[in-house]
Amino acid sequence: MNFDINTIVYILEILVGGLLVGIGVHFVPVGGAPAAMAQATGIGTGTVQLAAGSGLTGLLAAGFMMSVTDNLWLILASGAVGAGIMMGSTMLTGSWIYAYAVGAPFASAKVNYDPITGFSQPPYVAPGTVGQGIPTICFVSGLIGGMMGGLGGAMIYYPLYLINGNAALSAMFAIGIFLVNAVIASWNIQGTIEGFHDPKFKKWPFAFRACAIASILLALAAVLITGGA
Amino acid sequence: MSVGGAVGALSALDPKKLRMYGLVGSVVGIYLGALLNSALNTTVFSFIGALAAIFAVLMGANAVRRVCAYGIGTGVPSIGMLALGMGIIAVMFGLSVAEALGFGLLGPIITLVYAGVFGYIIGVIANKVIKFNIPIMEEGNSDLSMAGAMALLGWSFAISGTLGYADILKDVLMTGYIAIIFIAGGLAILHPFNANLGPDEKQDRTLVNSVMVSGIAMIATGIAAILTQGLAAGLLQLVIGFALWFYFFKMYYKLVKRDAAAVVGTGLLPPTVQ
Numbered sequence: 001m002n003f004d005i006n007t008i009v010y011i012l013e014i015l016v017g018g019l020l021v022g023i024g025v026h027f028v029p030v031g032g033a034p035a036a037m038a039q040a041t042g043i044g045t046g047t048v049q050l051a052a053g054s055g056l057t058g059l060l061a062a063g064f065m066m067s068v069t070d071n072l073w074l075i076l077a078s079g080a081v082g083a084g085i086m087m088g089s090t091m092l093t094g095s096w097i098y099a100y101a102v103g104a105p106f107a108s109a110k111v112n113y114d115p116i117t118g119f120s121q122p123p124y125v126a127p128g129t130v131g132q133g134i135p136t137i138c139f140v141s142g143l144i145g146g147m148m149g150g151l152g153g154a155m156i157y158y159p160l161y162l163i164n165g166n167a168a169l170s171a172m173f174a175i176g177i178f179l180v181n182a183v184i185a186s187w188n189i190q191g192t193i194e195g196f197h198d199p200k201f202k203k204w205p206f207a208f209r210a211c212a213i214a215s216i217l218l219a220l221a222a223v224l225i226t227g228g229a
Numbered sequence: 230m231s232v233g234g235a236v237g238a239l240s241a242l243d244p245k246k247l248r249m250y251g252l253v254g255s256v257v258g259i260y261l262g263a264l265l266n267s268a269l270n271t272t273v274f275s276f277i278g279a280l281a282a283i284f285a286v287l288m289g290a291n292a293v294r295r296v297c298a299y300g301i302g303t304g305v306p307s308i309g310m311l312a313l314g315m316g317i318i319a320v321m322f323g324l325s326v327a328e329a330l331g332f333g334l335l336g337p338i339i340t341l342v343y344a345g346v347f348g349y350i351i352g353v354i355a356n357k358v359i360k361f362n363i364p365i366m367e368e369g370n371s372d373l374s375m376a377g378a379m380a381l382l383g384w385s386f387a388i389s390g391t392l393g394y395a396d397i398l399k400d401v402l403m404t405g406y407i408a409i410i411f412i413a414g415g416l417a418i419l420h421p422f423n424a425n426l427g428p429d430e431k432q433d434r435t436l437v438n439s440v441m442v443s444g445i446a447m448i449a450t451g452i453a454a455i456l457t458q459g460l461a462a463g464l465l466q467l468v469i470g471f472a473l474w475f476y477f478f479k480m481y482y483k484l485v486k487r488d489a490a491a492v493v494g495t496g497l498l499p500p501t502v503q
Contacts, residue, residue, distance in 0.1 A: 033304075046303060046307060047303055168398070168402040169321065172411075177314075177318065180314045180318075186303045190303070213358070222318075
């Protein structure tokens, strides 16, 4: 492995990718088990599953784009859009179930008025719950989070592929970096979050610092691996 | 009462002892398998890699139950995925660096050292930056990272039959079997505590469950090994994996009956429970 200016660029790219993943997790409306029972706002599963889902879709989309072109911006855009579509369709189909099967009105318990639509929220929050379904603000926030995750995934995958030239190895290594950052970020939000309007969102600097340290260490390991050709 | 005897031995293992068994068992197992395979010029001893992974899995499952007993707020699967994420990076790093240095056989040791150090740092970050303040976080994350790495390495060896970086890349990564052992490893490390958690969680029941899931993982690596190493090596793994799963499933069921307030039939299945 020759250490030159490119190596530093690769390390920086992996660092930025890891940070995007870590911050993106904070945007995704994660409801966990309470949301699965329609007793909390958000998607009814854990942070890591959602982050991993959007990140891996982004990785796939970026990898596919990479097989046709080596333009960094196109690859990043493809990753972001792929992950955004994944997160959007998850929230959309989840909403159908909340709306038509569970029959819950979508309401956020963290804000009095939806910042985007301006609709009043408290009258629709069922007693004993912290909101239900995926209100507009959460949906928008989730889309942003998914796109950031996909962008991060693509940003990690791209330099890895340039370093070792092995798609399978780069993908697995990117998944590893992705999971570490996603889990650290999810620990920071302690389970559930509604999106960027949630008071918990203000904790993101902690995740930023933690993900920065972890990503640098991972990036240093990443530039040392070879494709084994 | 062979089952009872084994349960008695498993019931009161302290984490230090279990960590020692896990590390020594997995490293010695992987090296033993690699040496036997290369010395006798065969692949039938690949199954030892899958057995070695069980030691690592036991260590990891115990670390999960120790850390998650404090309540991390994000569900047990997150920490299992973290273990595997750190593990896969350590494996790739260790094998690649060992190959680049010219000492291919040092791979597992470099993997282990990197995994331990990196896991410890993640634990420090969790406590100092995220402010978890879980006293065993550093230790637990270090254990988890090493367990994830050694389990993945053991199963990778079971599929490829050698410890060579290029062979593992070709047989495990390029074929996509890595995805199977990734999830199987996740199941073996995170699922036992996730399935058994609660105020009546008992160490022996959780660990027996993890050995049982490792048996299923061994069946999976057996199927993969049939395609990469041939019928003899693969079938041996498959049969041993099935035997392990069957034996520990029976043991697990016995422990569930021991700890449950009552076990009643649902009326749908044949009334085999009393």
